[in-house]
Structure formats: structure tokens, C-alpha cells
Amino acid sequence: MSPVDVDAAPATFRPTSDLSQETLDYFGGDDLRARVFFDKYALRDPRGRVLETVPPQMWRRIAREIASVEPTAAKQAEWEEKFYWLLEDFRFIPGGRIMHGAGNPKRVTLLNCFPAGTPVLTKRGFLPIQHVLPGDEVLTHRNRFKLVTHVMERETEEPLVELAVFYLGDQSIRCTPNHRFYAYDPSGSTRWVRADELTKGHYVKVDRITETIPLAELDLLDYLDGGGLEEDGSVYTAMPYVGGNGAVGVKETRRVKRRVALDEQFGRWLGFFVAEGGVTDNSVYFTLSKDEPHLAREIAGLTQSVFGLDASIQERADQPRHWMRVYVHSRVLVRFLRMFFDGRTESHEKQVPQWFLRMPQSIQKAFVGAVFAGDGVISEKSVGLFLANPGLIRQIYTILFRLNVVASVRWEGMLRYTKHRGMWINVGTQPYADAIKAWIRGDFAVESTLVEVDKNYFYKVLDGDLFIKVKQVTYAAAEIQTVYDLAVEDDHSFTVCWLGAHNCYVIPVRDDSIESIFDWMREAARTYSLGGGVGTDLSVLRPRGAPVNNAARSSTGSVSFMELFSLTTGTIGQSGRRGALMITIADSHPDVLDFVKVKRNLTKVRYANISVRVSDEFMRAVESDREFPLGFANEHAEVSRMIRARDLWSELIKGARDYAEPGLIFWDQIKYWSTSEYNGMGVITTNPCSEIPLEPYGNCCLGNVNMACFVSDPFGAQPRVDWERLEPALRAATRFLDNVLDYNADKHPLPAQKAASLKSRRIGVGFTGLGDMLIKLGLKYDTDEAVGFVDQLFERIKNVVYDESVNLACEKGVFPAYDADKHLAGRFVATLQPPVLERIRRHGLRNVALLTVPPVGSGAALAGVTSGIEPIFDRAYVRRSESLSQETFKVYHPLVREYMARFEVEREEDLPLFFVTAHQIKPEMRVKMQAAIQKHIDHSISSTVNLPRDATLEDVERVYLLAWKLGAKGITVYRESSREGILITEEQAAAQSAPATPVVEERRAATPRPRPKVTAGRTERVETPRGRIYVVVNEDEWGVCEVFVHSLDVEAEGVGRLASLALRGGIDPREVIEQLWRVQSKEVAFDRSSSGTVVRVTTIAQAVALALGRALYGEDFRPDKEFPRADVLPAPVNHVRQQTLKFAPNAGVASGSEPIPEVGIARPTNGEAAGNSDHSARMEFIGICPDCGAQLVHENGCAHCPSCGYSKC
Incomplete structure (x- = not known):
């Protein structure tokens, strides 16, 4: 069966996220590589069924698709085989979107939705999703209520997934296949999982109300609709009447306590009324069996304690089965109950007010105990409750979850004595049944705790949360219907049938908008929705304080829009699509200081990378310690002022060391060496990881040659670069990426992106595995010998790739915007060897620019090699066990493992010196290596210089200055723990697990200063x-x-x-x-x-x-x-x-x-808000992998996870 032959897939093949043994065997048991392939790149059909289990199937799919743009069938067949050879054994790793998208049937919908009628838990109770309104508060997966900002609806014809879980009986949930639920998966991690990827091995989270409202009492006057009178703390009503002989009198009702305490006694009385009570116009009554006189006496006593009313107990022998009743004659109490229950006091329609679901747990225990005492079915090992009142059953079930009771619920038909269909609650697990029995007895001090019990595999308890096992995932018949979704602030989730479901995100359009800014948002959102990333520059926006032509008087500045841009990115990027954003600003913009500091508040601009475009003029001003002009001018505003260059420089250095933001882009270097500064192709900013400077609407087309694959006789007596295979690979990679431009031409989100792509035919032949290549050659990364070798290596690579672009120009034509004179006048082209230059003069080029070094991330993890041009990050990593034990164990870098096995090396300490890691390399040597490669790259390089935890501001400054002087186009510095949690080596993990020595007063609690006697x-x-x-x-x-x-x-x-x-x-x-x-x-x-x-x-x-x-x-x-x-x-x-x-x-x-004053929290300085302090930085959690929860590693200019292969880029 073809890997893309969806229709031919077996009908019994179900959606799954279980890693297949075939996949694991292909990677030799390397779980990380297998998981990256299976989770991120293996093709799935529109219903989530896995169609590729091993990489050769993926390579064949990609090769066939990218070769399909060749003009003839013969050419297509020829290049399919050549591309397959290129991809085989990961010699070439296309960009992630190419690997995932080539030949992938379209399976993305705009909204992830539920059909009408789906119950959503709100503060107003369970509401059908179509009745939820903006402004409602819904329960989220964080067990708290959050505001609904938007309700969306659309029509669909797609088959809906029907999800059934244990304990919810036949309460199946229908939703579109791509709607996600928060689930515990078979690998042992908790994450959001698409409905069509859920299996019987998953457990879905149950959302529980944890909020408690501080309501201490009820005032019965509030429930009498203005008709009550008060006297001595009691309420009553009075009605005039006409007696005999026309005498006029006033008839008063019995006094009832005005203020009713909301305590366990009230909860108990309310539970009995819900189970056994009713009302007439004049009385409240409770119907009990003659076998329950103790309950009758308890109800009578509670009525006196709670309301101050006497009750009478009447036996009714004439009634079937010998019932008895407790009567409370009080019109005031009747009026209170009718108002309390919103006029619904019949047994099949009673529901407690929704605020009661958030009352203190002791009151709810009393309520639950009374309900089960009145209507429950009690046995030795279980308790059950049947009510012909589904709404009330849902409320009680919700309360049970809040009280940490695991129960099941199911529909039941009409029983012998009911006129309405009912529902059962059953508590069959001993610890929970025992807790309810204690509450029935009136022992409300007994607590129920969520625990797993032997031989019960239907639920799990993780970190205090309940996860229920998936019972079945099926598909409903396709039909045209309206489906709905909610946008929820902060938590972006809501509760459907007690289960946590993800929402879609919406950024509401506010007033006072600026057309160009919101056009950008629209176009960026569309780009993200189809998997693209975006770069933008703020320098065209007027600075803060500049005049504007609207009611605001002055502009809020360019920086004020960064959060809006960031939220646009996060909105799309966190809905299962990959949003990525780079925001840049010129060093001369008046808002540049605000820009540099904006991400020191770690809640701001979370979904964007930011960099300052630094000029040579600014760098020279820093060197000479002189002033530097800031300015902005257009037809609407003009702002200018001078600052000391080193003041801005100091903030840049501080940001890099303490916050890892912003990055520096040496913009004059980029413009100086750019090959596209003509015919409207001049670059204005970069892509999200800064390795590709781009023109307006320009886009990236990236793939990486795996340098580790091209070494002959590795570790031998005479290792060398295998040019016999490397040169054909470089040429095939160039053609491959050029074909991608045509293959993708009609898939661009925006017409302007398609036009820019085909106008310049910009591609990026990138590289990965260089660190592994040097090790195989016996070269130590941080030596002058290695730097010199890499310089010569990339000199030759550059000429091979450019020569192949000439070949493509001869075969297929030059890029449409090509101008021979202007292109040949470029400084980079002048560095090519004379034969290649001569061929360009004669035939032109197919592509305006061709070379780069992007962050490879997941692709490098998939291939099992070092990322980009980085050295080995560490010889071994610490990974978590995928079992519930979450134990850690050591995983060696694949090449380290290979060497130790081949040469029988037992200890890391005995490895040769050329196994040098990123933390052992002097920063200056990393900069020299990047600069040597940059000479031969027409675009830029995404790479990271890792610094130790104790690196000083001066250390960072030396790196930046050296990078500028050596001609780097950009540089990223990452100091260990500058964002707590991103870097973690084996040694650090061991240090973290070691018992900490107490330090006296190392960090004091925040204590408010005393209030003075006089203010x-x-x-x-x-x-x-x-x-x-x-x-x-x-x-x-x-x-x-x-x-x-x-x-x-x-x-x-x-x-x-x-x-x-x-x-x-x-x-x-x-x-x-x-x-x-x-x-x-x-x-x-x-x-x-x-x-x-x-x-x-x-x-x-x-x-x-x-x-x-x-x-x-x-x-x-x-x-x-x-x-x-x-x-x-x-x-x-x-x-x-x-x-x-x-x-x-x-x-x-x-x-x-x-x-x-001496207080626990330092007073912030005037220049920064409290959120910008270093104290906030210690609370940063951005370094946690969103897929598996492990620590992220920052290398090759990007954060990625060594545990599961996730890549932020």
C-alpha cells in the first residue's frame, strides 16, 4: 500500500499515538529518534491513522512529491530516485514543514468544534454550548473559572468523533476530529491530544471546581420579593382580611429566622429536601418510609435549628408501603424555597443554585450525605443514587468530583414509580463509598482523597488530578450540522461533560486601530495557520509620545504593539499549528531602549524572538564612548534626541546575559553582503530565527545537508571528507529546494508571498552535523586547526552550490528579477572562484541567494547528529523514564555511544579530547568558528554561544565585540540559567538532585512593612x-x-x-x-x-x-x-x-x-517596573518542553528538547 493511499488503509486501523515496535526497531531502540519521527513527521490520514511507520516510507513520499514538478515523466522518475538517495540515511534533512507537508492530505480545519447540545460547565451551570455567551465564565482544565471572550460557529459536513470514557456511561462526547483533550498518554506524559488520536490507552482529565465562595448566610428578606416584615431577628408576612360583621384584621404568618447560616446543618436540611421534600401553598413536607423515623426526627430537629420552625411528624397508614411525612407549616418557608429553587420544586426539576457548587466542602458533604440517606441505595461495598432528575444528578456528580469522590453516572429508563427518565450515580470503589457512608452518618470531618486502588485500571491520579480511561473512539455518520467553539481567556480551555477540552484562540479587534498594523495581524495569522513563520520590523512605526491624528493625542509607541503581535503568534501557534515570530527594531529608533527591556517582564511578548538591528555607526560610537543619535521622521511626526551609546550598549549586554534577549543583528554587515539589494528585493528584517534576511513578503525554503554522513574512514588512520558523495548531495539539495518553490507555489497563505518567492527564488541550503563530522575527522572543535579546516570546507561548498544554481539557470531559466550587472556587482558573489564567476556572467543564476545555517532542532534529533554548526552540547543527557516512576537515566549522544562501543571505552573520562562539548569551549573560539563559516554563507547563521552561569557582563561584551569585528552577521549569547530551566547537563541534573545545604536568610519571604500609627x-x-x-x-x-x-x-x-x-x-x-x-x-x-x-x-x-x-x-x-x-x-x-x-x-x-524601607521584596528602581526585576526571572518557566515537560536546551540559535525532540523553531 502506498504511504499516501488513504482510501486503501484497512478499515479497522484506528487512530493511535502508540509508538510502533517497527518504528523503534528501525532506529535500533533509540526511543528519542523513533519518537521524533513517529510524533512529528510520520504521515497520517485525515482521521489521524498512521500511514508511515519507518523513514524509508517518508523518504519515498517526499522524493516523489518534490520530483513531481519536473517537466516530463522521465525527469520525474529520474529525480525521484536521486532525491530518494539524497534523503536516505538522513544525508539531507528538509525543513520540518517539507517533511511533514509534502504529500500530506489536507486535514486542518479553521476551528475545533462541538455540535449543538454539548454541555459546558459554566458558573451558570451546565449549558448547551450554543447557549454559552461572551462574558460567561467556564471551568477550565486548571480547575478554575475563566471568561469566555468569543463564541464561534460554523457549518461542517465532516464526520464527528464520538469519544466515550469510563464512568460517564453512555455520555459520549461528539466533536470535530482535531479538537484536543488534556490526556495522559501511554508513554507516561500528559499533554493535549487530538480527539482522533485518542486511544484506549489514554486517560482524559476530569475538571473539578476548586473555587470556594465566602458566603456565610442567607437573608430571607431577599427571598420574599419585598413582602416580608422583620421583628426581633425573624421575618414574617401579614395579610389583611375581613371578618364577621365587616371587621378588618391582619393575619400574620409564623416567624422564621431572618438570617440563615450557611453551615453543615443547612447543607444537611437542603439535602433532605432535595431527596424527599415538596411544597404546597402553605406547607413544606418530607415524605419518608415508616422505616426511617430517625430521619424524620433529624429533619424536624434541623428545621428548628436552621429556621426556628417546629415540624410535625405524621404517619400515614392508609398510604401504600406505609409512608410517613414531616410537615412544616410556613408560608414564608414555602416562598423562600420557591425563590431558592427558581420556582422548580417538583422532584424531577429541582436544582440547587449554581453558587452552591462552590460552597465550602463541609457543607457539600452534609448535603451529599443527606441526599444519599434519603434516596440512596446502600450496600456493604457500594452506594448508589437514582433520581428522575438528570439536571440535579449532574450537579451532585460535579460536587462528588469536587469532594474527591470517583463515581460513575449512567442514564436509566423510566422506572416503575417515575414519569421521567432518570440517571444513576454509583460509587463502587471502597474508599469513596466509605467516605459517603460517613457523611450519611453525619461525620463531615471525614475526607475523601483521590487515590489509585488495586485492580482498578479505569482511572489514574496524577498530581492530585483525576484522569479517566478512554473507553472507545468512533466516528459518527457525516451530516451537515452547525458546530461551536469558545475562546477562553488565559487558560484557553473549557469543560465538556466534566472533561477538559482545548479551545481555539481569538484576538478581539479593539477600537483605535491602525490599518497597517491590523493588516499585518491578518496576514500573519493567515501565514501561521498554514505553518509559516513571520518576521517584522517596528522601525517604521512612530515612537512613544509622537503626535497622532486621533483622539489619543500622542502615540503609545512601536513597543506597545509588540504584545499584540506576540499574541497573534501565540493564538495560532498554540492551536496545533506552528507560529513563529521575529520582531526587530533599528538601533536608532527612539523606542529602542523600551524595546530592549520589554521582555524582562517575563509575561510580555512570550511568543516572539526579538533582536536589535545594530549599525556599524553605533558600534563605533560604543568603542569611542560618544553620543549616538536616535531619530524618527515621516510626514506625520518627527522625533530626535541623543543618547550615550554605551547606555544602550549596557542594556543590550545586560539583556543578553540576564534574560537571553534581545539578540543582535549586525545590520550593516547583512546589507553589505546581501546578494538581493536591487529590483525590490532589498532585505528589511529576518525570519524568526534570524538566519534568513528577507525582503517584504519574502519566505524561507530550507533544508540541511548532514555533514556527519560524508566522512570516509571515520576515527581511522586517514579520515577525510567524502567529496565523491558530498558534492552530488550538495547539487541534489540545491535542485531539491528549487523544486520546493514550484511545488509550494500555490500553497502560500498570501498572494504577495507567492510573488516574492517566485520573483527571487530564494533558497537556503543549510548544514547540520558539523560537530559530528569534526569528531569523526579527529579534529577538536575549539582549535585553530579545526577553524582553518572548516574555512576551506565551506569555501568549496559555496562554489559547488553556486555552480549548481548556474546549471539550473541553464536548464530552467534565471530567477525573474535577475539583473546580471547588479548581481555581479555584489560583494559576496565576488568571493566565488573565477570559473564559477565566469559561468554566472554567461548563464546567470537560478536563485538570488542559496546558503544558510538554520536551527535544525527536531531534524537533528531525528538524524541523531549535532545541530547546525554547533559542537556536541553534552556527551550525555539525562532523560526521564516514560513510566510513572519518572526516574532519570543517562542517554549518550549517538556518536559518543558509537565510539564507546566500537573502541570498548567504558568511561566518558577516557574519550579522546576531540569529544569536546559546548560548555568546554572558550567563547572566543565559538565566535571564530561562526565567523569563518559566515564568510561563505550569503544569508546568515543561527547559532548560540553558550556561557557558564558565572559569566560576567564583560564576558558577554567581549563576545559581541569580537563577533562584530570578525564580520558575523548576528550573534546569540546564552548564559546558563539566564532563564531558569533551559540548559541542563548531566552534571547539573546531579547537582539539582543532591540534597541542598541550607543557607541562612538566602531569600526572605515577602513581608509587608508595618503600618504606622499615623498616615x-x-x-x-x-x-x-x-x-x-x-x-x-x-x-x-x-x-x-x-x-x-x-x-x-x-x-x-x-x-x-x-x-x-x-x-x-x-x-x-x-x-x-x-x-x-x-x-x-x-x-x-x-x-x-x-x-x-x-x-x-x-x-x-x-x-x-x-x-x-x-x-x-x-x-x-x-x-x-x-x-x-x-x-x-x-x-x-x-x-x-x-x-x-x-x-x-x-x-x-x-x-x-x-x-x-526594609521589606521582603526590594523596591523596584525608577527605570523598570517590578515585573522587570531579576526576582521575576527566577520564576521563569519558559524553559520547560511543552510536549514532555523536560528541560529545554538552547543551541544553534533555538531552544529544543533533548528528551523528546521538540523544537521551538
Whole structure:
């Protein structure tokens, strides 16, 4: 069967993510390589069925597809075989999108959706997905409620997946095949898995409510709809009547406690009413069996304790089966219950208010115990509950999960005594049944804990979360139907039938938009959706403070749009597609200092790489310590100022050492050596990993020659480069990538990208495995001998590749924008050997540029070689076991393993010196190696210089200066642990696992400074959608120290208390203002300051932010006009009641010289917000692999995972 013959696949072949033994055997048991192939590159059909189990099937598919653009059948057959030879044994590794996409049947849909009727758990309860609205809060996979921002719908004809799991009975979930669920997979990891890739070996996460609301009591007056009277803490109603002889009187109802405590007694009484209760117009009653007098007495006692009402117990011998009833005669209680249950008090329709699902667990235990006591089926080993009320059963089932009880639920037909279809809950696992029995007895101190039990394979407990085993995955018949999806803020997930499902992401379009910026977003999103990456430069945008022609008065600046661009990338990139973004800015742009610092707040711009385009003029200004001009000018705005070059340089160095951002691109070097600076092909920025400078709408076409494959007699007496095979491989690779341009021509997301691609025919023949090649040749990477050898090697490679482009020009024609005179005037072309130059003069070139060194990442892991031009990162890695034990074990780099086996070397220490690793190489030698290769690369190089943990600012500065002086086009420096968790070698892992020696007071807890006895401040009245509030802002000798909020809304006090705690804990008031202002709602109130400035306020939190801002910046503070970003607001000044700062986006006021109080969190400096501090950097988690949870490694200019092969690039 052909690897792409989808229809011929066996009908019984099911979607799976289980690694096949055939795949593992092909890679000689190397689980990492096998997993990278199987998970990332093996072809699957539209339903997720694996069609390729070994690489030769993939090589044949790719070879056939890329050869298909040849003009004749004979040529296609010829080049299919030549390309297969090229790909075989990983001699050539195409870019990941080529490996995955060539010949891949289209299987991407725009939305991952559920059909109408699918129940979604919201704060309003379970709602059909089509009834969920923007503004609803839904339970997410993090067991918390988050806001729905958008609801999407579309029509589809595709067959839907039907997912069934154990414990949910016949509650199957239908969804589009690509919708993802959070699952534990057979390899032992937890991750998001497509529905059509789920198997019976998967366990899907159950979402549970963990939030508890602080509701202490109910006021019965609130439930009497204005008709209640109060006296001595009780409520009653009174109704006039006319008696005999026309006498008028007033009939009063029985008194009921006005305030009902929400405690275990109330929960117990409510449970009995749900199970056994009903109402008439005048009474509340409970129907019990004559065998349950103890329950009757308990209900009567609870009624007196909870409501202050007496109850009567009446036996009814005339009733079948001898029932008894408990009566409570109280119209007030009847009215309360009807309002409490929203008018639905019949047995088949009762449901508790949705807020009850978030009540304290002790109250819910009392409730559950009473329900099971009243309607449960109790046996020695299990407990069960049947109710002809599916809505209530779902609520109780949700509560059981919250109480850590594992239960099953199933539909049941109408039983003998019911008129409505019912549902069963069954608790058949002993520890959970015992807990419910304790609650039935009234022992609410008993806790249920999620534990795995012997011989129960239907669920797993991982880190306190419950995962339920998949029972079956099938397909429903195809039909035209409407399907829906939700966009959820922050967690990007929601709960469907108690299971955690991923959502699609949407970036809402806000007002005050700029057409070109939002055009960029639209085009970038489309590019990401089809697997592309994007680079953009911000230098064309006006800087912060420049005038604008709209209501904002001044621009927020180019940096303010970075988060928007980043979110666009993350939105697409995290939905199963690969979004990648590079943002650059010129060193002369007035916003460059803001740009350099933006990612020091580790919550900002998370989905983009950033680099500064550095000029030779700037570098010379740094060397001579002189001023450097910043400027921006267009027809709308002009801004200019001078800065000390070394001030910007110091921030660049600090960013590189402490945050690994931004990178440096030596832009004058790129422009100087560029081969495309004519006919509209001039480069303006780079691709996301910076190895390809690009023109507008230019794109990358990349593949990598595996240099490790081309060594004769490796480790022998006379090892040498196998040019007899390397040169044909270089020529075939050049043709292969040129064919990809034609194969992909109609697959570009944007017409402009297609036009740019075919106009220049830019390709990137790249290289990987150089570190392994040098080892096989016996050359130590960090020696002058190795650098000299590599210089000569790439000199020859350059000429071979360019010569092949001439051959293609002769056969197929030059690239459309080719201009012989202009191209031959380029400085790079002039470095070619005279015979090649002469051939170019006569025949031209097929491609405007041809060579690069990209990050190879997963491709190198697949081939089992070093990445790009990097040395071995480490001789051995620490990997986690895929079993539940998660034990670690040592995995050798493949070439190290091969050498040790061949020469019977038992210890790493006995390896030859040429097995040098990245951490053992002096940074200067890494720079020299990159510079030697760069001379022969017409594009650029993505590579990383790894520095030790104790590297200083001066060490980083030396690397940067040396790279510039040696002619590198860019450089990436990575200091170990500059982002905690990215680099981990075997030695570090051992150090991390060793017991730590306690260090006294190495890091103190954050302790707020004491409140002084006397403070001074101001009180301001602010209008909010919830009514008028009063905000008191006080300060001590250190500045603003507390905020009091007086409001009828008791939760408003919590906002003030937390703000005060943050302020006295040393948090910058600007950060407090920004965070409070972010709390928004759809309600609006308008508040006018004492100066007449009107501000839109949507929440109490925003009102507090407004009052705090006015205290600091005066009455004209307008956070609704210009978002109050902490890094834009002026620095606060102490004793602000005597001083008023002018509020402007670019205002900056130096703080006074008062001493900083001793608090647990250091007070941030004026130049940076609190989020930019080194303290924040220690909390960074970006170095964790999103696929397997292992530590990422940063090499070849990109983060990738040595454990599973994931690559960020």
C-alpha cells in the first residue's frame, strides 16, 4: 500500500499515538529518534491513522512529491530516485514543514468544534454550548473559572468523533476530529491530544471546581420579593382580611429566622429536601418510609435549628408501603424555597443554585450525605443514587468530583414509580463509598482523597488530578450540522461533560486601530495557520509620545504593539499549528531602549524572538564612548534626541546575559553582503530565527545537508571528507529546494508571498552535523586547526552550490528579477572562484541567494547528529523514564555511544579530547568558528554561544565585540540559567538532585512593612456600575501605603486590602494601578474628577486604580484614554499630596533620595517596573518542553528538547 493511499488503509486501523515496535526497531531502540519521527513527521490520514511507520516510507513520499514538478515523466522518475538517495540515511534533512507537508492530505480545519447540545460547565451551570455567551465564565482544565471572550460557529459536513470514557456511561462526547483533550498518554506524559488520536490507552482529565465562595448566610428578606416584615431577628408576612360583621384584621404568618447560616446543618436540611421534600401553598413536607423515623426526627430537629420552625411528624397508614411525612407549616418557608429553587420544586426539576457548587466542602458533604440517606441505595461495598432528575444528578456528580469522590453516572429508563427518565450515580470503589457512608452518618470531618486502588485500571491520579480511561473512539455518520467553539481567556480551555477540552484562540479587534498594523495581524495569522513563520520590523512605526491624528493625542509607541503581535503568534501557534515570530527594531529608533527591556517582564511578548538591528555607526560610537543619535521622521511626526551609546550598549549586554534577549543583528554587515539589494528585493528584517534576511513578503525554503554522513574512514588512520558523495548531495539539495518553490507555489497563505518567492527564488541550503563530522575527522572543535579546516570546507561548498544554481539557470531559466550587472556587482558573489564567476556572467543564476545555517532542532534529533554548526552540547543527557516512576537515566549522544562501543571505552573520562562539548569551549573560539563559516554563507547563521552561569557582563561584551569585528552577521549569547530551566547537563541534573545545604536568610519571604500609627492621605468618591464607593489613599514616609474602600459591596473591601498589602510589600504603585485597571466588565459608569475630567469605569477594581492614579498624578489622570502600563507611567514621588505630577506618556520623574524601607521584596528602581526585576526571572518557566515537560536546551540559535525532540523553531 502506498504511504499516501488513504482510501486503501484497512478499515479497522484506528487512530493511535502508540509508538510502533517497527518504528523503534528501525532506529535500533533509540526511543528519542523513533519518537521524533513517529510524533512529528510520520504521515497520517485525515482521521489521524498512521500511514508511515519507518523513514524509508517518508523518504519515498517526499522524493516523489518534490520530483513531481519536473517537466516530463522521465525527469520525474529520474529525480525521484536521486532525491530518494539524497534523503536516505538522513544525508539531507528538509525543513520540518517539507517533511511533514509534502504529500500530506489536507486535514486542518479553521476551528475545533462541538455540535449543538454539548454541555459546558459554566458558573451558570451546565449549558448547551450554543447557549454559552461572551462574558460567561467556564471551568477550565486548571480547575478554575475563566471568561469566555468569543463564541464561534460554523457549518461542517465532516464526520464527528464520538469519544466515550469510563464512568460517564453512555455520555459520549461528539466533536470535530482535531479538537484536543488534556490526556495522559501511554508513554507516561500528559499533554493535549487530538480527539482522533485518542486511544484506549489514554486517560482524559476530569475538571473539578476548586473555587470556594465566602458566603456565610442567607437573608430571607431577599427571598420574599419585598413582602416580608422583620421583628426581633425573624421575618414574617401579614395579610389583611375581613371578618364577621365587616371587621378588618391582619393575619400574620409564623416567624422564621431572618438570617440563615450557611453551615453543615443547612447543607444537611437542603439535602433532605432535595431527596424527599415538596411544597404546597402553605406547607413544606418530607415524605419518608415508616422505616426511617430517625430521619424524620433529624429533619424536624434541623428545621428548628436552621429556621426556628417546629415540624410535625405524621404517619400515614392508609398510604401504600406505609409512608410517613414531616410537615412544616410556613408560608414564608414555602416562598423562600420557591425563590431558592427558581420556582422548580417538583422532584424531577429541582436544582440547587449554581453558587452552591462552590460552597465550602463541609457543607457539600452534609448535603451529599443527606441526599444519599434519603434516596440512596446502600450496600456493604457500594452506594448508589437514582433520581428522575438528570439536571440535579449532574450537579451532585460535579460536587462528588469536587469532594474527591470517583463515581460513575449512567442514564436509566423510566422506572416503575417515575414519569421521567432518570440517571444513576454509583460509587463502587471502597474508599469513596466509605467516605459517603460517613457523611450519611453525619461525620463531615471525614475526607475523601483521590487515590489509585488495586485492580482498578479505569482511572489514574496524577498530581492530585483525576484522569479517566478512554473507553472507545468512533466516528459518527457525516451530516451537515452547525458546530461551536469558545475562546477562553488565559487558560484557553473549557469543560465538556466534566472533561477538559482545548479551545481555539481569538484576538478581539479593539477600537483605535491602525490599518497597517491590523493588516499585518491578518496576514500573519493567515501565514501561521498554514505553518509559516513571520518576521517584522517596528522601525517604521512612530515612537512613544509622537503626535497622532486621533483622539489619543500622542502615540503609545512601536513597543506597545509588540504584545499584540506576540499574541497573534501565540493564538495560532498554540492551536496545533506552528507560529513563529521575529520582531526587530533599528538601533536608532527612539523606542529602542523600551524595546530592549520589554521582555524582562517575563509575561510580555512570550511568543516572539526579538533582536536589535545594530549599525556599524553605533558600534563605533560604543568603542569611542560618544553620543549616538536616535531619530524618527515621516510626514506625520518627527522625533530626535541623543543618547550615550554605551547606555544602550549596557542594556543590550545586560539583556543578553540576564534574560537571553534581545539578540543582535549586525545590520550593516547583512546589507553589505546581501546578494538581493536591487529590483525590490532589498532585505528589511529576518525570519524568526534570524538566519534568513528577507525582503517584504519574502519566505524561507530550507533544508540541511548532514555533514556527519560524508566522512570516509571515520576515527581511522586517514579520515577525510567524502567529496565523491558530498558534492552530488550538495547539487541534489540545491535542485531539491528549487523544486520546493514550484511545488509550494500555490500553497502560500498570501498572494504577495507567492510573488516574492517566485520573483527571487530564494533558497537556503543549510548544514547540520558539523560537530559530528569534526569528531569523526579527529579534529577538536575549539582549535585553530579545526577553524582553518572548516574555512576551506565551506569555501568549496559555496562554489559547488553556486555552480549548481548556474546549471539550473541553464536548464530552467534565471530567477525573474535577475539583473546580471547588479548581481555581479555584489560583494559576496565576488568571493566565488573565477570559473564559477565566469559561468554566472554567461548563464546567470537560478536563485538570488542559496546558503544558510538554520536551527535544525527536531531534524537533528531525528538524524541523531549535532545541530547546525554547533559542537556536541553534552556527551550525555539525562532523560526521564516514560513510566510513572519518572526516574532519570543517562542517554549518550549517538556518536559518543558509537565510539564507546566500537573502541570498548567504558568511561566518558577516557574519550579522546576531540569529544569536546559546548560548555568546554572558550567563547572566543565559538565566535571564530561562526565567523569563518559566515564568510561563505550569503544569508546568515543561527547559532548560540553558550556561557557558564558565572559569566560576567564583560564576558558577554567581549563576545559581541569580537563577533562584530570578525564580520558575523548576528550573534546569540546564552548564559546558563539566564532563564531558569533551559540548559541542563548531566552534571547539573546531579547537582539539582543532591540534597541542598541550607543557607541562612538566602531569600526572605515577602513581608509587608508595618503600618504606622499615623498616615495622611485623601478620600475620593468614585462612581462605579455597582454604585458609589469611597476610596481612601494614604501614604507613609515611603510613599503610598494603603487603600481603603468603603462600599455596600463587601467584596470591594478585599480589593483595597490586597492593594494595601502589595503597596506595603514594596510593589510599585504603577504595577498595582495596571493590574487593577485590567479588571473589566461590560457595565459602565462615568466618574467626573474635581477638575471636570470624565473617566469610564467598569468595575470597582478600576475605580480603585483610578483613585490611586489621581492621588499620584492629579485629577486629569485618564486610564481609559491611554492604558496605564506600569512601564509607561511616570515614577511615583513620595508625599504626593503636596506635589502633582504632569501625566504624559513620556514623562519621567526621578524619585527622591529617601532610604528604602526594609521589606521582603526590594523596591523596584525608577527605570523598570517590578515585573522587570531579576526576582521575576527566577520564576521563569519558559524553559520547560511543552510536549514532555523536560528541560529545554538552547543551541544553534533555538531552544529544543533533548528528551523528546521538540523544537521551538
